[in-house]
Amino acid sequence: xxxxxxxxxxxxxxxxxxxxxxxLRHGCRSLPLVVPMLLSGILSAEAHAQNSRWDLLREQMVQxxxxxxxxxxxxxxxxxxxxxxxxxxxxxxxARGYEDSALPIGYQQTISPxxxxxxxTEVLDPLPEHKVLEIGTGSGYQASVLGQICNEVxxxxxxxxxxxxxxxxxxxxxxDNIECKEGDGYLGWPEHAPFDRIIVTCSPENVPxxxxxxxxxxxxxxxxxxxxxxxxxxxxxxxxxxxxxxxxISTLFVPMTGESEERRLVRPDPRRPMLVNGSFDxxxxxxxxxxxxxxxxxxxxxTEDVMDGEQYLRFENQSHDSISQALQGMAVDGRTIGALxxxxxxxxxxxxxxxxxxxxxxxxxxxxxNQRRELGTQMVGRWRGSLGWQDVRSLIxxxxxxxxxxxxxxxxxxxxxxxxxNLRMLPILR
Numbered sequence: 026x027x028x029x030x031x032x033x034x035x036x037x038x039x040x041x042x043x044x045x046x047x048x049l050r051h052g053c054r055s056l057p058l059v060v061p062m063l064l065s066g067i068l069s070a071e072a073h074a075q076n077s078r079w080d081l082l083r084e085q086m087v088q089x090x091x092x093x094x095x096x097x098x099x100x101x102x103x104x105x106x107x108x109x110x111x112x113x114x115x116x117x118x119x120a121r122g123y124e125d126s127a128l129p130i131g132y133q134q135t136i137s138p139x140x141x142x143x144x145x146t147e148v149l150d151p152l153p154e155h156k157v158l159e160i161g162t163g164s165g166y167q168a169s170v171l172g173q174i175c176n177e178v179x180x181x182x183x184x185x186x187x188x189x190x191x192x193x194x195x196x197x198x199x200x201d202n203i204e205c206k207e208g209d210g211y212l213g214w215p216e217h218a219p220f221d222r223i224i225v226t227c228s229p230e231n232v233p234x235x236x237x238x239x240x241x242x243x244x245x246x247x248x249x250x251x252x253x254x255x256x257x258x259x260x261x262x263x264x265x266x267x268x269x270x271x272x273x274i275s276t277l278f279v280p281m282t283g284e285s286e287e288r289r290l291v292r293p294d295p296r297r298p299m300l301v302n303g304s305f306d307x308x309x310x311x312x313x314x315x316x317x318x319x320x321x322x323x324x325x326x327x328t329e330d331v332m333d334g335e336q337y338l339r340f341e342n343q344s345h346d347s348i349s350q351a352l353q354g355m356a357v358d359g360r361t362i363g364a365l366x367x368x369x370x371x372x373x374x375x376x377x378x379x380x381x382x383x384x385x386x387x388x389x390x391x392x393x394x395n396q397r398r399e400l401g402t403q404m405v406g407r408w409r410g411s412l413g414w415q416d417v418r419s420l421i422x423x424x425x426x427x428x429x430x431x432x433x434x435x436x437x438x439x440x441x442x443x444x445x446x447n448l449r450m451l452p453i454l455r
Contacts, residue, residue: 079111082123086110089346090125091143094322098147104173105143110136112194113164125348132184133397136164137226138320141276143170148247148260148273149222151175156217158239160210161226165191165203171224172203179203179217181210213239220244228256228278237261237268249276253293254354255301255317272310275319277354277431295356295428296452298365303448305338315351323349324435327444332370332414337446340386340435345379349443350435357392359427363455365390367405367419369448374411376441384438388419392427400424408443425455 087106096102111122113136118128127135145167151157155175159168162182168191172178180203182188188207195203206214210225211233218239225236225248232248240246246261258273301317305326308314314321315338327339342349367388376386387406394400405419423430432450436443 079109079123083110086123086125086139090138090140093347094140096140096143096147098150100151100174101143101147101170104146104170105139107173108166108169109198110139110166112198113166113169129397129399130164130187132187134163134184134187135397136166137278141320142167144274145224145226145247145258146170146174148258149224149245151222155221157222157224158214158217158220158236159224159226160213160236162191162205163187163226165194165205167224167226168203168205169195169198169200172200175222176202177217179214179220180205181208181214183207183209211235215239222246223248225249226278228253228276232259232261240268242266247273249278254356256319257316274312274314274321275316277319277352293356295358296361298355298357298362298430298450298452300353300355300432300448300450303369303450304334305446305448306334306336318351318353321351322435323347324351330414331446333447337370337444340443340445342436342438342440345384345438345440348383348435348438350433350437352431352433354429354431357423357427357430357452359392359423359425359455361455362423362427362452364423364453365421366451366453367417367421367448368451369417369419370414370444370446371408371417372412372414372444373408374442376409376411376436376439376443378407378409379438379440381438386436386439386441386443387434388421389433389437390421391431391433392424393429393431394426395428397429400426409439414444423455 083106087102091102091105111119114122114128115130121128125138125140127138130136151171151174153174153176156177157171157175159171159180162168162180168178168180182191185207188205192205195205213235219241220239221241221244223236223240223246228249228251232250240263242263244263248259249256250259251257256277257275260271260273262269302315305315307316309316313326323341325339326336328336331337340349378385382404386408387404389402389404391402392400401424403421405421434445
């Protein structure tokens with residue numbers, strides 16, 4: 026571990042506070058003399074207790090969201106244990122900082138779920154001696170994870186406000202091995218090229234040529250490629266001057282900002298939202314995951330008593346602390362679409378709900394407005410107990426302000442076994 030990394034480990038043990046008009050920030054060398062010793066002791070105890078709480082939440086995140094889902098690279102796991110994710114979310118979301126979910130960070134962008142960050146980092150396989158380029162800084166969290174491992178990290182953000190915020194945050198946390206700038210990331214950073222590793226955390230329609238040109242021989246690049254709401258991670262490796270490409274799991278990154286997004290050839294039609302691969306029969310790369318569905322957790326294919334096609338999707342969960350789900354995003358225009366009619370085959374066994382909406386087995390639809398602010402959640406199902414195959418129809422209302430939505434299916438936080446087959450969605454005009 027480098028000296029810079031050692032300093033960062035010490036910084037994580039201190040939280041900012043405001044006392045008698047004096048700001049105590051990360052990396053302060055001394056406390057103002059005007060702060061009474063007693064008050065300082067109280068604050069120190071409170072800060073220590075709070076830091077212990079963050080440490081515990083980080084460890085729980087690593088165990089349940091990363092290790093339990095197959096992340097095993099020790100460099101990645103140690104970095105995820107060290108980087109304070111709560112420092113990279115909005116103050117109003119700090120309590121949710123270690124949830125395994127995307128959280129809004131403003132300007133229509135989100136911070137990626139911890140699993141996605143760890144997965145991309147593990148696939149990239151960075152080493153301490155590597156020079157890494159990240160495209161799409163966002164909050165700065167992914168760059169910090171890379172900075173915890175590598176000696177040199179360069180990161181680019183096209184949204185000016187996010188670039189400034191990330192630069193300030195990285196400076197406050199003393200990540201002096203990370204350089205952040207505002208700009209078009211798809212142009213790369215020629216003056217620092219070539220790079221051992223390139224990680225792209227926004228989704229272009231095709232791999233930008235400048236990034237290909239700036240990848241070192243033997244280097245690796247991970248990038249989500251595809252249509253606006255239908256993407257898959259691709260691992261690119263430069264071998265003898267040529268790129269070898271491997272398609273990985275499906276994923277969903279929020280639409281980009283800038284010219285590349287505006288020049289997409291394939292665009293979604295929000296007046297005709299539709300599900301992709303609702304039969305769950307398509308698995309082109311034979312990885313055991315249904316194509317078109319991202320962030321699949323505790324899912325598998327089954328063929329016994331299939332109701333449609335070749336196979337169906339099975340959700341299994343043994344603990345309420347785990348999640349069994351699959352998600353798919355799409356555009357929707359609530360001014361045109363008034364409701365969604367879901368039609369599917371359903372079977373479940375020994376389903377026991379967990380706490381809250383997130384603990385219910387069912388179909389959950391999250392709606393967002395044109396600024397990607399969450400409008401609310403609609404749910405059908407709340408399945409429990411055991412039930413043989415049933416042909417089911419369910420109706421979900423669409424808010425008029427909705428412009429995007431995410432369909433989440435599965436047990437979610439419930440335990441038991443759930444089978445779904447031939448899931449269809451028919452939009453109903455308002």
